[in-house]
Amino acid sequence: MLCNEAAGPCLSCDLCCLSFRPAQYVFYQTMCLISTKCGRIMARVSELKDAALRAYRAMCTARAFDTKVSALYKAGKIFGGVFLGRGHEAIAACEAVFLRKGRDVYNPFIREMAGRCAWSDDAVLESARSYFGSALGCMGGKDGNVHWGIPAQGIPAPISHLGAMVSVVAGMMFAKRMQGVRDCVGVVNIGDGATSVGAAHEGFNLIAVEKLPVVIVVSNNQYAYSTPNSQEFACASLADRGRGYGLPAYECDGTDLLQTLDVMQRAISAARCGEGPQWIVADTLRMCGHGEHDDASYIPDEVRQKYAHKDPLEVARRELMEQGWLDEQEDASLQAEVRDFVQKAFAQAQREATPNPQSMDWSAVSWKPVRT
Amino acid sequence: MSVTYIDAIHQAMEELLEEDPLVFIYGEDIAGKFGGAFKATKGLADRFPDRVRNAPISEDAIMGMAIGAAIGGLHPIVEMQFADFGTLALNQMGNNAGAHFFRTGLPVNVTMRMPCGGTPGGGPFHSQSVEALFAHYPGVHVFTPATVADAYFMLKQAVQIPDPVVFMENKFLYRWLKADTWLEDEPLPVGRARIAREGEHATVVAFSAMVPEALKAAHDLAEQSGYELEVVDLRSVKPLDTDTILASVARTARLLVVSEDFPWGGVASEVVSRVVAQGMHLLDAPPLRLTSKESPIPYHPDLWRTHRPSSSTIAEAARYLISL
Numbered sequence: 001m002l003c004n005e006a007a008g009p010c011l012s013c014d015l016c017c018l019s020f021r022p023a024q025y026v027f028y029q030t031m032c033l034i035s036t037k038c039g040r041i042m043a044r045v046s047e048l049k050d051a052a053l054r055a056y057r058a059m060c061t062a063r064a065f066d067t068k069v070s071a072l073y074k075a076g077k078i079f080g081g082v083f084l085g086r087g088h089e090a091i092a093a094c095e096a097v098f099l100r101k102g103r104d105v106y107n108p109f110i111r112e113m114a115g116r117c118a119w120s121d122d123a124v125l126e127s128a129r130s131y132f133g134s135a136l137g138c139m140g141g142k143d144g145n146v147h148w149g150i151p152a153q154g155i156p157a158p159i160s161h162l163g164a165m166v167s168v169v170a171g172m173m174f175a176k177r178m179q180g181v182r183d184c185v186g187v188v189n190i191g192d193g194a195t196s197v198g199a200a201h202e203g204f205n206l207i208a209v210e211k212l213p214v215v216i217v218v219s220n221n222q223y224a225y226s227t228p229n230s231q232e233f234a235c236a237s238l239a240d241r242g243r244g245y246g247l248p249a250y251e252c253d254g255t256d257l258l259q260t261l262d263v264m265q266r267a268i269s270a271a272r273c274g275e276g277p278q279w280i281v282a283d284t285l286r287m288c289g290h291g292e293h294d295d296a297s298y299i300p301d302e303v304r305q306k307y308a309h310k311d312p313l314e315v316a317r318r319e320l321m322e323q324g325w326l327d328e329q330e331d332a333s334l335q336a337e338v339r340d341f342v343q344k345a346f347a348q349a350q351r352e353a354t355p356n357p358q359s360m361d362w363s364a365v366s367w368k369p370v371r372t
Numbered sequence: 373m374s375v376t377y378i379d380a381i382h383q384a385m386e387e388l389l390e391e392d393p394l395v396f397i398y399g400e401d402i403a404g405k406f407g408g409a410f411k412a413t414k415g416l417a418d419r420f421p422d423r424v425r426n427a428p429i430s431e432d433a434i435m436g437m438a439i440g441a442a443i444g445g446l447h448p449i450v451e452m453q454f455a456d457f458g459t460l461a462l463n464q465m466g467n468n469a470g471a472h473f474f475r476t477g478l479p480v481n482v483t484m485r486m487p488c489g490g491t492p493g494g495g496p497f498h499s500q501s502v503e504a505l506f507a508h509y510p511g512v513h514v515f516t517p518a519t520v521a522d523a524y525f526m527l528k529q530a531v532q533i534p535d536p537v538v539f540m541e542n543k544f545l546y547r548w549l550k551a552d553t554w555l556e557d558e559p560l561p562v563g564r565a566r567i568a569r570e571g572e573h574a575t576v577v578a579f580s581a582m583v584p585e586a587l588k589a590a591h592d593l594a595e596q597s598g599y600e601l602e603v604v605d606l607r608s609v610k611p612l613d614t615d616t617i618l619a620s621v622a623r624t625a626r627l628l629v630v631s632e633d634f635p636w637g638g639v640a641s642e643v644v645s646r647v648v649a650q651g652m653h654l655l656d657a658p659p660l661r662l663t664s665k666e667s668p669i670p671y672h673p674d675l676w677r678t679h680r681p682s683s684s685t686i687a688e689a690a691r692y693l694i695s696l
Binding site: 138139140142143147149150151152156157159161164165166167168169170171172173174175176178179198199202203205206209363364365366367368369370371 | 396422423427428430431432433434435436437438439440441442443444445446448463464467468470471472473474475476477478479510511513533534535561562563564611613615
């Protein structure tokens with residue numbers, strides 16, 4: 001049933017794409033990219049060129065942001081924790097490049113900086129403001145680091161309780177449906193650890209029951225803070241959980257740009273076209289601690305070695321060059337450009353006013369009773 | 373025509389659905405022919421099939437979904453089947469909905485209805501009054517109507533208020549409390565307590581099902597001893613109308629606060645704390661609290677009646693307070 005000449009070209013390719021095993025997926029990729037008789041799939045890869053380049057730019061921007069914010073943290077310039085998305089860039093960027101700000105709903109959280117960058121050019125400045133608690137940021141210093149959101153623009157502000165945002169995205173999509181908005185999709189991010197949270201289960205089930213156009217992206221980075229997968233869940237794959245909710249489940253190597261892009265595009269299109277919720281498990285390794293306070297010494301060397309050559313940025317760069325979509329010079333100028341962009345954003349955020357406790361409206365409610 | 377407390381809630385929701393296309397109702401067993409565990413939504417799904425929807429048994433996700441829907445511009449009303457189970461949505465209400473306006477500048481217009489309070493045979497997990505747990509969180513309003521008119525008007529006001537509101541319906545009052553002239557009453561604004569009965573010898577602050585008990589106690593005490601209790605119905609425990617309470621205490625110089633909730637850290641404690649902090653000089657005697665016992669709510673009706681304050685224990689406490 002795989003895409004080779006003996007099995008026939010295109011129809012079986014679609015079956016490959018909906019298959020659930022990474023091994024088959026890699027096979028599909030390899031076969032399709034080298035097959036001369038499989039023009040449709042060759043065409044499909046080229047269709048992804050624009051999205052791939054946008055995703056790569058977002059990934060590089062996020063990496064530059066992470067490098068900068070980590071340095072600032074180590075210099076003692078950041079108030080609270082710093083949480084990086086190293087290792088998650090391909091997953092986050094690939095999901096967000098297919099979303100449209102103003103119409104879709106995007107729920108990034110801890111490790112989706114690349115997704116935020118792909119969603120909006122404002123993300124770098126807003127993230128810098130969030131870490132510095134700038135009064136001009138969308139949270140005005142009332143919340144910080146990775147918690148920022150602009151709900152009215154479709155990017156809700158996540159709370160720290162893992163799993164809580166799953167049902168919130170469900171509600172945002174429900175509101176669109178009730179108000180007659182079609183052709184929209186919501187993307188929820190969750191990690192391997194958060195799949196154990198009761199609120200997440202409730203949300204997944206609700207999304208499935210209501211058949212809402214939501215794509216649930218499970219980034220399995222193998223460690224929930226310090227807890228390995230073996231102590232987090234007992235099923236063979238987290239894709240089984242998606243199937244358990246009655247959802248189509250995809251698996252991909254989340255360090256591989258083209259493979260991840262392809263899966264995201266299919267799942268997001270399916271949800272957008274009315275095929276109901278979709279479940280994606282993207283595997284990676286967190287290439288940093290839970291936060292910058294954490295040296296991740298609990299990750300064994302053999303696991304690190306396995307991923308030594310799977311930095312999503314390096315894989316993406318190699319793939320884009322193999323496709324002839326990027327050359328060394330373009331890449332060098334892109335890296336310089338995003339570093340400057342990040343540097344300027346941090347410089348601006350750092351200069352901005354901080355919130356004034358005396359003049360701030362401390363009210364937690366928008367409505368107050370009339371006093372006579 | 374005589375209308376019950378739950379009829380008033382049903383009517384308020386029906387009118388809200390008619391008047392506001394952004395209102396929808398979401399909860400367990402509320403749709404279809406069933407119409408809710410207490411029939412508060414009976415028939416509404418027939419008229420508004422897309423806007424009265426059954427939810428899976430997922431209190432956290434029900435509330436989270438309502439938050440998302442409110443962010444998306446809707447005015448959701450969610451029903452928790454029992455307030456006891458509403459604690460499963462406490463995180464979403466307190467940490468997510470309650471914090472939302474402060475964090476983002478966008479209020480979350482969610483109304484969470486919860487049948488609270490004890491009934492004979494309800495037992496430990498179908499009887500609780502959890503208003504203090506929700507009121508603890510900044511950003512959440514908590515309404516505790518004690519009359520048929522308030523059940524109607526305050527539910528409509530709850531949906532008009534752009535912030536999250538916990539609407540505590542007392543299920544003891546659902547079919548027991550009736551009124552004839554309820555719609556003619558001019559509704560008090562939310563946030564204002566009501567002097568349910570005027571009196572000069574002591575102030576009794578109560579809310580929810582304790583208001584009718586306090587009124588009966590005041591009636592009995594007046595008949596038996598000639599003492600006149602002033603009964604203050606809080607109506608909403610958050611906002612808490614400290615002004616009306618203090619004004620009443622200024623007239624009577626004695627304070628008894630009655631609550632059906634457990635004693636530790638409840639609304640009664642909050643009221644006493646505020647009166648002492650702001651009006652100790654008004655008091656001629658130490659303020660008293662009368663709450664349920666510090667034990668889970670028992671099943672047998674004889675145990676239950678003793679566990680919660682009643683008109684007779686309120687009258688007894690008031691008599692003691694006046695004797696001080």
